[in-house]
Structure formats: C-alpha cells, structure tokens
Amino acid sequence: MTCEEVPRVIDAYLDGELSVAATLQAHEHFAVCENCRRILESEAALHGLLVQEARADAVPPELRSHILGELGTAEPGRSRSARRLAMRLGIVSGFVGLAVLGWIVTERIGSHPMTPLAAELASKHLLYGEGHGGVLELVTSEPATMVTWFKGRLGFPVRLPSVARRPERLVGGRISSVADSPAAYALYDRSGQSISLFVTRRVPFARRGWTERQVDGTELYFASLRGVSLIWWEEKQADRIYAAASGGEEEALVEFALLCIKGGQSRPAGAALPVRLVARPLAAPGSLHRRPHRSGAS
Amino acid sequence: MSSQERADRDRIRRFEADVLVHLDDLYRAALRLTGNAAEAEDLTQDTCLRAFERLDQLRSPGAARVWAFTILRSIFLRRVERQSRTAGVDVIDSPLLEAGEVLQDTYEALRPIQETPLGEVREALRRLPLPYREPLVLAHIGGFSYKEISEILAIPLGTVMSRLFRARRLLRSELREPARRTRST
Numbered sequence: 001m002t003c004e005e006v007p008r009v010i011d012a013y014l015d016g017e018l019s020v021a022a023t024l025q026a027h028e029h030f031a032v033c034e035n036c037r038r039i040l041e042s043e044a045a046l047h048g049l050l051v052q053e054a055r056a057d058a059v060p061p062e063l064r065s066h067i068l069g070e071l072g073t074a075e076p077g078r079s080r081s082a083r084r085l086a087m088r089l090g091i092v093s094g095f096v097g098l099a100v101l102g103w104i105v106t107e108r109i110g111s112h113p114m115t116p117l118a119a120e121l122a123s124k125h126l127l128y129g130e131g132h133g134g135v136l137e138l139v140t141s142e143p144a145t146m147v148t149w150f151k152g153r154l155g156f157p158v159r160l161p162s163v164a165r166r167p168e169r170l171v172g173g174r175i176s177s178v179a180d181s182p183a184a185y186a187l188y189d190r191s192g193q194s195i196s197l198f199v200t201r202r203v204p205f206a207r208r209g210w211t212e213r214q215v216d217g218t219e220l221y222f223a224s225l226r227g228v229s230l231i232w233w234e235e236k237q238a239d240r241i242y243a244a245a246s247g248g249e250e251e252a253l254v255e256f257a258l259l260c261i262k263g264g265q266s267r268p269a270g271a272a273l274p275v276r277l278v279a280r281p282l283a284a285p286g287s288l289h290r291r292p293h294r295s296g297a298s
Numbered sequence: 299m300s301s302q303e304r305a306d307r308d309r310i311r312r313f314e315a316d317v318l319v320h321l322d323d324l325y326r327a328a329l330r331l332t333g334n335a336a337e338a339e340d341l342t343q344d345t346c347l348r349a350f351e352r353l354d355q356l357r358s359p360g361a362a363r364v365w366a367f368t369i370l371r372s373i374f375l376r377r378v379e380r381q382s383r384t385a386g387v388d389v390i391d392s393p394l395l396e397a398g399e400v401l402q403d404t405y406e407a408l409r410p411i412q413e414t415p416l417g418e419v420r421e422a423l424r425r426l427p428l429p430y431r432e433p434l435v436l437a438h439i440g441g442f443s444y445k446e447i448s449e450i451l452a453i454p455l456g457t458v459m460s461r462l463f464r465a466r467r468l469l470r471s472e473l474r475e476p477a478r479r480t481r482s483t
Contacts, residue, residue: 049416056416
C-alpha cells in the first residue's frame with residue numbers, strides 16, 4: 001500500500017470493511033510510515049469521538065416498559081394514534097451503552113494459503129488490539145460490567161475470566177463479527193502486550209487448516225499468521241467458540257486460553273503448564289505456521 | 299391459559315428477544331435523526347409497534363436489527379416529508395472523492411480532535427445534512443456494515459462509502475470551525 005492509497009481506504013480500514021489482505025497491507029504500511037500513522041491516529045480519534053458521543057445519551061428508562069405495556073393490551077392493527085397518545089406519558093431519563101458492529105470479508109492473501117477464520121481473527125486483532133484508539137465501545141476493567149454490556153447487545157451470554165491476581169488486565173470491548181456472525185470482542189493487556197478475545201457462534205469448517213492439541217484436558221486449535229498467534233476452542237454446551245489472539249509468546253496465550261476456559265480458576269500466571277509448550281518463532285508474514293499434532297487431527 | 303393467550307405471549311416474547319433488545323440503539327438513532335428527545339421517543343415507540351404488528355414478516359432473528367432500523371427510517375422519512383423539511387436528499391450524491399480531496403493539512407492544524415467536547419460533536423452532527431447524517435448514525439450507533447447501511451438506506455454500496463467519507467470530512471471541518479453555522483437540516 002502507498003501513501004497515496006491511504007486516504008482512500010482509511011475509513012474502510014477503521015470501519016473494518018477492508019478485505020483481510022488490504023487490512024494487513026494497510027497495517028504494514030502504518031507500521032513504517034509516520035505521516036500516514038499520524039493521519040490514521042487523527043481519523044481513529046474522530047471515530048472514537050463519534051462512538052463516545054453516541055454513548056453519551058440519556059435513554060428514557062421507562063421506554064421499554066411503556067412499549068411492552070402497549071403490546072400487552074394492544075391487538076395488531078389497533079389505532080396507532082391512540083397508542084401514540086398513551087405512550088407519550090411518563091417517559092424519563094437513564095443511561096446505557098452503545099454497540100458498533102464491524103465486519104471484514106474473509107479471503108486469501110496473495111498466494112499464501114490460510115484459513116479464513118485465522119485471517120479474520122489475525123486482522124481484527126491487529127485492527128483492534130494495536131492501540132489505534134476509538135475502536136473499543138466500552139472501556140472497563142470490570143469483567144462483570146463487560147459481560148452485562150455484551151449480553152444486552154448480542155443476545156447470548158459471554159463468559160469472561162476473572163483476572164484478579166493475574167498479569168492480564170481487561171481494557172474494554174466492542175461488538176464485532178466473525179464469519180459474518182455477531183461476536184463479542186474483549187481486549188486484554190498483559191505487560192504491554194495486547195490479547196484479543198473473540199466469542200461467537202460456532203463457525204462451519206473452523207478446524208480446517210488449524211493444528212489441534214490437547215492441553216490440560218481441553219482441545220485447543222492453533223495457528224499463527226503475520227506474527228499473531230491464534231488459539232480457539234469450543235464451549236460445546238453453549239454452541240460457541242472462543243478465540244484468543246496475541247502478538248506475544250504463544251505460551252502466555254495458552255495460559256490465557258486456559259484461564260478463559262476455567263473462568264479464572266486456573267493456575268497462577270507463570271506456573272507450569274501440564275503439557276510443555278515450546279515457544280516457537282512466529283510465522284513469516286502471510287504464512288500459516290503449522291505445528292505437529294499432539295493428539296488427533298482436526 | 300387459552301391457546302390464544304399462549305400464542306400472544308409467545309409473540310411478545312419473540313418480539314422482546316428479536317426487536318426490543320435493540321431498543322436503546324433505536325432510540326439513540328431516533329434522537330440523532332430528529333434532534334429532539336420527545337420526537338425521538340415517539341419515533342422509537344412507533345417503530346417498535348409497527349415492528350410488532352409486522353413481526354410475521356421478520357425472516358430470522360439475525361435480520362431483526364436491520365429490519366427494525368429500516369422501519370425506523372421509513373417512519374422518520376414519512377414524517378419529514380409531511381413536515382416538508384426535506385432538502386434534496388437525492389441530489390447531493392457525487393462520485394467518490396479523490397484522494398487529493400483529503401486535506402492533509404487539517405491533520406496538522408487541528409487541535410487534538412479527541413479533546414473536542416462531546417457537545418460540539420453532537421452539534422456538528424446535528425448540522426450535517428440528513429443524507430450524510432444517516433449513514434454516520436447507522437455506522438456509529440447501529441454498528442452496521444456498509445452492506446447493511448446500503449440495504450437500510452436503499453442506496454448503492456459506493457454511495458454509502460461516498461456519503462460516509464464526505465460526512466466525516468464535513469464533520470471534521472465543522473469541528474475545526476465550531477463557530478461556523480452554515481449548514482442546517
């Protein structure tokens with residue numbers, strides 16, 4: 001990507017509308033071009049400002065009950081003017097949050113084969129987790145607050161780990177999408193390293209191209225792309241998948257995945273894992289790093 | 299409980315799960331479209347009631363959000379037409395901006411944009427012409443993709459991109475010169 005192309009794609013980049021390939025190309029350009037990075041930061045600030053502005057509303061707290069009250073007594077087709085008159089009564093104010101959905105079309109990058117899921121997770125991690133600001137819709141360090149916020153927007157429960165006494169710190173989250181399905185996105189910080197957590201519905205053919213490993217009795221699926229380590233696992237009872245991404249060491253990411261799976265009851269940070277996982281160099285850009293199977297192929 | 303009562307209750311439950319879960323964002327969008335809290339409440343309520351009446355037309359829960367926002371916009375536009383406040387919605391589109399139209403100097407000259415008071419942002423947003431305000435509201439409040447915005451506004455994808463691009467440039471320009479009051483809805 002060149003400096004001349006940046007202004008044309010910057011909105012789509014920040015809106016998560018670029019293809020995975022273009023997102024990664026833009027990301028690489030911003031990493032080396034200070035001028036374009038400054039433009040990106042300014043645009044991201046404008047996006048962030050709009051998100052903040054959208055959250056700053058007082059929504060009438062009785063709006064919902066008024067509407068439900070009307071539904072309970074109204075037959076479809078009842079006079080709309082009569083309903084309108086009734087519903088105008090007694091509305092007062094309160095505060096709630098905002099959802100922003102994003103999505104990126106999945107595809108291949110150049111001639112390098114990779115799974116659409118890995119590409120999408122890696123590019124969204126780079127987009128949301130690399131400090132461009134304005135991409136988080138709720139900034140909070142409280143998992144319970146984040147969980148409640150997700151529930152009101154996604155319609156399905158999301159479990160986030162307790163990170164008390166852990167090196168990870170919840171930064172915030174947003175609504176995103178994975179494989180065109182709505183997804184929760186939570187951003188964590190571990191000693192300056194961003195960790196992304198995605199929660200979404202089960203993705204068809206998700207295992208294809210990933211390496212399966214049994215860790216602590218749990219099936220984890222691994223991939224690595226453009227310096228981003230990726231792990232996902234299923235929450236079978238809830239028909240969800242959870243995916244974690246980080247540019248840091250894979251072992252720390254596995255530790256984080258196990259923390260998520262056990263809901264915060266896992267071993268303290270840095271304690272030995274039951275299966276020795278050797279930290280490997282991250283894959284070269286565009287390639288999918290394959291690791292040997294420890295148990296069963298996906 | 300009679301079968302009719304059971305059916306009515308199921309219908310309301312479905313409405314709550316599929317449509318009412320988006321109530322807050324519908325209200326926020328209504329507020330930015332109307333610029334007035336009372337009108338926004340009224341618009342939101344009418345939207346919900348119409349959605350309830352037509353719940354059988356909803357294809358799947360996944361389509362509910364786009365569907366509800368489409369209803370909201372349809373009711374809003376009808377009101378705008380009734381009040382004769384519309385201002386050439388169809389004539390403002392122009393081809394996508396060229397890269398050269400992005401004034402890079404604004405990035406240098408501006409105060410850090412993140413320091414802009416939210417009240418100024420809201421005012422600037424309110425002053426945006428409706429065709430630019432609509433896609434911004436849908437993108438930032440609705441969280442919709444370009445494709446979904448295109449569906450809701452019934453305009454081509456390229457027009458969505460063009461309007462969003464221009465909307466943000468206009469907004470930036472307004473924020474740079476908050477005293478300027480040249481645009482109105």
